Amino acid sequence: MPESHLNRRAVLLGGAGAIAIAAGGSTLARAESARGAGLAKPVRSPFTLGVASGDPYPDSVVLWTRLATDPLAEDGLGGMPARGVPVRWQVATDERFTKVVRSGQTWATPREAHSVHIEAAGLRPGTEYFYRFRTGDDISPVGRTRTAPAPHQLGELTMCFASCSHYGQGYFTAYRRLAEDEPGLILHLGDYQYEYAAGANEVRKVVGPETIRLADYRLRHAQYKTDPDLQLAHATAPWLVVWDDHETENNWADEIPEDSSQTPGAAFMERRKAAFQAYYENMPLRRTARPHGADMRLYRRLGWGALATFHMLDTRQYRDNQACGDGVKANCAERLTPTRSITGEEQERWLVDGFHRSRARWDVLGQQVFFSQIDLTPGAAEGFNMDAWDGYKVNRDRIAEAMGSSAVRNGVVLTGDVHRHWAAEVKRTYGQPDSKGVGTELVTTSITSGRDGNDDPNQAVLDENPHVKFHRNRRGYVRTRFSAKEMKADFRVLPFVTKPDAPASTAASFVVEDRDPTLNPV
Structure with missing residues (x-):
């Protein structure tokens, strides 16, 4: 382990947290050990779930923590009393807190x-800060965050993005490797946690039943948050988060569950309400995202100076049901219906309006499922994924057209969901190799979902889709570097996740130059 990384962990997580990571320990392991010994309250510190920050503006940022003395308590309440607990917070310009600039209770x-959501205001644009919480005699780990630059500033940004972290299918080492890159911003594009009960032959034990009730979702989020690698990633930089399906239930669509015969509509809406509440409680989100029953406004726009605008989309809550029974289908006429939408009309108008008003060098869509057309069936037949934008073709084509004909200077789509690395050029018209490109799409593989993966190049699918330039079936994340002249993307991979402490390497790199939506391999 490089000394600088250990020192950074000592700053962000505190000496004990750094030692636990270096030794392969975790809060969860200590809690399970104590539980096995029959202790009623296996963990005394209320800061077992770490700290996080998110949604940075030029003058403010969200600071988050959630108190839990027993993070694996079955009622989902973390062993906390049935009363309010006072929590003090501080923001400083140095990690030793000798220069505190904001504080409160x-x-x-x-x-x-x-849970605690502080919108710390009155901060300076483009500035690094450190933050912590305190209740009683207990002090939280230290987190590092950053405000967005002033609107007129270009500058540069290292941003990493990730998705799909199934606790039972591997170790979250990719989060640690991501944190070691010390990005200025982190995007999570969905499937932050999975709803399933423990399965056979899991790498790590998932606690609790399938998440249906509020207590179940709270417990599942708490178990994930005990992971030291995830805690490190949260404490390293501000996050922008959006969900996909597994934060609630696999392949849900608006008010429609995966299996209506098993979960009637009213029961699903109660489940959705519980999932949304727990998601808000466990993410560094602003008050504007607080759910109202089974509804939660998650799509939003965030500017990073004049360099980038991040349009964070919700492709679950407003979508029509998947066409033709879901899955990969051929000859599905339903997917071509003009009124079908994955965004809903209001979100589409909001996005297109943002395109027309853009003044940024890069317009970045943070969203969940494959945007570019991709024929998954080699040969003369065609097969498209009905859960992706291919199942909502007209909606997708309208947005691609708007990206290419509006004030957007450089369009970039960021995607998760499919547990593979992909890179593609977004076209106005697919099937025509010389069709004008309107943007690029970068698809991140999973943190753990799918376990270790393999080195199958999937060449048949690449040959079928000439606008798709890269594929890799390993776990990892994507690291990007935005500047005024170019965006560079590094597809980071780990050789295994079924064992801890895998190294990370770069499987491929691409550069996209200003005003040229072409993926140039490096």
Whole structure:
């Protein structure tokens, strides 16, 4: 382990946290050990779930923590009392907190599982800050965050993005490797946690039943948050988060569950309400995202100076049901229906309006499922994924057309979901090799979902789709570097996740130059 990384962990997680990571330990392991020994309250510190920040503006950022003395408590309330607990917070310009610039006190209440969302305001643009919390004699780990630059500033940005972290299918080492890149911003594009009960032959034990009730979702989020590698990634930089399906239930669509025969509509909406509440409680989101029953406004826009605008989309809550029974289908006429939408009309208008008003060098869509057309059936037949934008073709084509004909200077689509690395050029018209490109798409593989993966190049699918330039079936994340002249993307991979402490390497790199939506291999 490089000394600089250990020192950074010592700053962000505290000496004990750094030692636990270096030794392969975790809060969860200690909690399970103590539980096995019959202790009623296996962990005393209320800061077992770490700290996080998110949604940075030029003058403010969200600071998050959630108190839990027993993070694996079956009721999902983390062993906390049925009353409010006062929590103090501080923001400083140095990691030793000799220069505190903002501070205050709030209450962590049972109503929101003793989570805390502080919108720390009055900060300087483009500035690195450190933050921490305190309740009683207990002090949280230290987190590092950053405000967005002033609107007129270009500058540069290292941004990493990730998706699909199934606790039972591997170790979250990719989060640690991502944190070691010390990005200025991190995007998570969905499937932050999985709803399933423990399965056979899991790498790590998932606790609790399939998540249906609020207590189940709270417990599942808490188990994930005990992971030291995930805690490190949260403490390293501000996050922008959006969900996909597994934060609620596999392949749900608006008010429609995966299997209506098993989950009637009213029961699903109660489940959705519980999932949304727990998601808000466990993410560094602003008050504007607080759910109202089974509804939660998650799509939003965030500027990073004059360099980039991030349009964060929700492709689950407003979509029509998947066409032709879902899955990969051929000859599905339903997917061509003009009124079908994956965004809903209101979100589409919001996005297109943002395109027309853009003044950024790069317009970046943070979203969940494959945007570019991709024929998954080699040969004369065609097969498209109905869960992706291919199942909503007209909606996708309208947005691609708007990206190419609006004020957008450089369009970039970021995608998760499919547990593979992909890189593609977004076209106005697919099937025509010389069709004008309107943007590029970078698809990140999973953190763990799918386990270790393999080195199958999937050449048949690449040959079928000449606009798709890269594929790799390994776990990892994507690291990007935005500047005024170019965007560079590094597809980072790990050789294994079924064992801890895998190294990371770069499987491929591409450069996209200003005003030229072409993926140039490096």
